[in-house]
Amino acid sequence: DIQMTQSPSSLSASVGDRVTITCQASHDISNYLNWYQQKPGKAPKLLISDASNLETGVPSRFSGSGSGTDFAFTISSLQPEDVATYYCQHYDNLPYTFGQGTKLQIK
Amino acid sequence: QVQLVESGGGVVQPGKSLRLSCEASGFTFSTYPMHWVRQAPSKGLEWVAVTSYGGTYKQHADSVKGRFTISRDRSRNTLYLQMNSLRVEDTAVYYCARQTKAFDIWGQGTMVTVSS
Numbered sequence: 557d558i559q560m561t562q563s564p565s566s567l568s569a570s571v572g573d574r575v576t577i578t579c580q581a582s583h584d585i586s587n588y589l590n591w592y593q594q595k596p597g598k599a600p601k602l603l604i605s606d607a608s609n610l611e612t613g614v615p616s617r618f619s620g621s622g623s624g625t626d627f628a629f630t631i632s633s634l635q636p637e638d639v640a641t642y643y644c645q646h647y648d649n650l651p652y653t654f655g656q657g658t659k660l661q662i663k
Numbered sequence: 664q665v666q667l668v669e670s671g672g673g674v675v676q677p678g679k680s681l682r683l684s685c686e687a688s689g690f691t692f693s694t695y696p697m698h699w700v701r702q703a704p705s706k707g708l709e710w711v712a713v714t715s716y717g718g719t720y721k722q723h724a725d726s727v728k729g730r731f732t733i734s735r736d737r738s739r740n741t742l743y744l745q746m747n748s749l750r751v752e753d754t755a756v757y758y759c760a761r762q763t764k765a766f767d768i769w770g771q772g773t774m775v776t777v778s779s
Contacts (some may be wrong), residue, residue, distance in 0.1 A: 590765035592708075599758055599769035600700075600708065606764060643708055647765065650722050652698075654708040 558583050562644055562655030570663045575631040577658045579644035584624050588648040591620055591629045594657075595640045603642075604629065636662055665689035665768055667742075667759050672773030679749055679777075685742040685759030685770055692740040693717070696762040699733060699744050701755035702772075711757070712744065727753075749777045 559582040569575050579589065587607040592600040602611050604620040607627055617632045631638055639662055644655040671683040685697070699711040712723045712733035721733050732745045742759050754777050760766035 588764075592766075594708075599772055600766070601769075602765050602767050605767075611767070645708075645765070647762075650713065651724055652710050652713075654710065657707045 557651055558585060558646055558648060558653055560644055560646055560653050560655040562658055564658060565656060566659040566661070568661045568663050569634050571634055571636060573634045575634050575638075575660065577629045577642055577644075577660075579622075579627045579629070579655050581625045581627070581646055581648075583648075585646045585648040587623045588646055589620075589622065589627050590645045590647065591618075592643045592645065593638075593640045594643065600643065634660075634662070667761065667768055667770035669757065669759055669770040669773040672757065672775045674776045674778060675749055676779055677749060677751055677777055680745070680747045681749065681775060683744040683746065683757055683759075683773055683775070685744075687740045687742070687761070690761070690768075692735075693737045697733075697735060697742045698760045698762055698766060699742075700758045700760055700766070700769075701753075702758070703752075703755045706755075709755075713762070714742070746775070749775075751777050753777050 561580045589607045591604040594600040603614050608620045619630050621628050641657045641659045643657050669685045698713045714721045714733045718735045730748045734743045756772040758772045759770045761768040
């Protein structure tokens with residue numbers, strides 16, 4: 557199985573800050589990498605697919621990059637509504653494992 | 664609109680069974696692979712099972728293999744998860760999700776609590 561190592565596990569930043577979360581795959585997964593946002597008590601929401609493809613309706617302050625084994629998720633200017641837990645997930649082959657999540661809070 | 668609605672969760676004793684349902688609407692259910700994903704309290708997301716759009720291909724996570732079975736009914740636009748021999752560690756919110764490249768549509772989740 558492919559393991560996804562996400563860091564950091566938690567992060568506190570100020571409104572307007574640039575925030576970056578990383579995700580490393582244990583094997584080459586090309587660009588088969590998704591990013592989700594989960595707010596408390598809610599289902600996850602897809603933000604980015606194929607490592608860098610922003611879903612329709614998702615604000616442009618969110619972006620993704622990377623390929624192979626190393627990936628990054630960036631919020632260019634943190635907003636209060638971005639408080640959530642963020643997960644990476646590969647879909648190279650089954651099982652489609654998730655990273656352990658990054659809990660993002662506002663300072 | 665496009666949506667998935669889960670049902671069937673509840674409190675059950677260890678060793679018992681439960682069947683979860685996920686009713687799809689607003690899209691052609693039979694043309695998408697469908698998944699179950701679970702989340703234990705205050706934990707991360709764990710992929711559980713997948714079925715192909717036709718229902719012929721199925722795969723389950725090692726943690727549930729031999730105990731859980733995913734299935735789908737095209738005529739009812741419904742995805743199922745039959746859970747047998749439940750364990751305390753199966754306690755979680757269970758989500759169904761539609762797959763395109765990613766899991767683009769999720770249900771609201773249904774809580775399963777396994778406790779004596």
